Amino acid sequence: MRALVITAPGEAEVREVPVPRARGGEVVVEVEQAGVCGTDLELFHGTLSYVRDGLTTFPIRPGHEWCGRVRSVGAGVDQSWLGRRVVGDTMLGCGRCRRCQSGRHHVCAVRTEIGIRGDQPGALAERLALPASALYAIPEVLSPAAGALVEPGGVALRAVRAAALRGGERVLVLGGGTIGHLCSAFAVAHGATVTVADPRPEALELAGRFGAVGVAPDDLPDEPSFEVVMEASGGPDSAQRAVRLVEPGGHLVLVGLANQPSMVDTRDLVFGDLTVSGLLGASAGLEGVIAWYAAGEVVPDDLVAAVVGLSQVPALFRGERPAQAGSGPKIHVQPSRHG
CATH class of the missing domain: 3.40.50.720 (NAD(P)-binding Rossmann-like Domain)
Incomplete structure (x- = not known):
């Protein structure tokens, strides 16, 4: 499959990488739409504090704002997830420490952050593997833009x-x-x-x-x-x-x-x-945001200025804005789109 890889500060390219397989407790999601975040730009430029502190190393596959559909499930995962439209928590705690046990996994000292910190590849790719415990179902009524804006929401x-x-x-x-x-x-x-x-x-x-x-x-x-x-x-x-x-x-x-x-x-x-x-992270707000969006109380779609393919992301990282982009601050990516 195709995935965006930041190989070193200031260097990024689309590569062919192995398709992930769902291990025990995991699912594999086909990514429908993903956002390019300011954190991704900091990763590209090497200025993110995690890079300076050695918590993030290159190469890295970024992307943590996304929506998609579950295409496979690993051992121990409820089969009802198959085919469901989902978003996922970026913050993956160890599950054992006092912070995780008290619902503060987003500040777990040894947490992984999908596409940001640790070794969990991100969603600027055609498929994404993650723990089923991090999933949140979203309704079909949500637009791809709204789905990929659940995390910042x-x-x-x-x-x-x-x-x-x-x-x-x-x-x-x-x-x-x-x-x-x-x-x-x-x-x-x-x-x-x-x-x-x-x-x-x-x-x-x-x-x-x-x-x-x-x-x-x-x-x-x-x-x-x-x-x-x-x-x-x-x-x-x-x-x-x-x-x-x-x-x-x-x-x-x-x-x-x-x-x-x-x-x-x-x-x-x-x-x-x-x-x-x-405030760090979206974890405790994800379920609420889905409900607000689904009810139409907050409609975030105007934030998206353009939707591009993976091949255009390196240029985005270098500061090039897509032709015909609107006035919104957010650029979205459809990994399945070519060109």
Whole structure:
């Protein structure tokens, strides 16, 4: 089968690789559609912290945002999975430690992250093997775009849950990328009044499609003005700015990851009596996102600017945007597509 392989920092190619077989407890999924994530770009450039820390080594086969259909099952797996449309958890814990046993497998110290950390190949390939325990069924009604946006949606839904929205709150989302817009969409669906700050006009226009108000960062107020601020830009100075914009007693939710240390004056957190949440991964949000999408309460499809084949992904990694791409921040891949 064909799969994308990052062979070294700055180098990627499509290769013929062996078709995976489902071992005990595993399934093999035919990948319908997969997303190219900012994490994949960091892997390509070698800037991801896991690379620096030796937790990820090359070559690596990326891809962790996907949907597909189960084509084979290994020993011990319920046969009813065969033929079902699914998505999967990226985070695979050891299953034995206290974190895993308490439902925190996404922060297991020895976890594997599909297509990111460890030796579990990712979904930018025609087929993908993974444990059946990581599967979530999705309905046929979901578009391929929505299916492949379940994983980033899980991060966003966790962010909204962390903010404990009850309706009526003023929420600011810093960053109009995929995660930022999904945070905005779920916050709107929870009854909040949402502002998205981003310097790009196309991001501000897209914010309006999800029910938010888009503003340029320079147009934000200088004083605390929002009960909740979600930092989704990953800018190194954005977290400290977020702190200054949260109303006393409010929530600061951190989902963006900067490529360098983000400095925050903890005195501002204390004097503001702020609740601060940092979120890693989508695990606890996946089931909820599927329900929201399936009900049509959040429709994420406008985030996808183009759908390409595997052969075009190396060019994407080098910064080339597909011809005729729309304004959305996300590029999707159909591994079965040639050309």
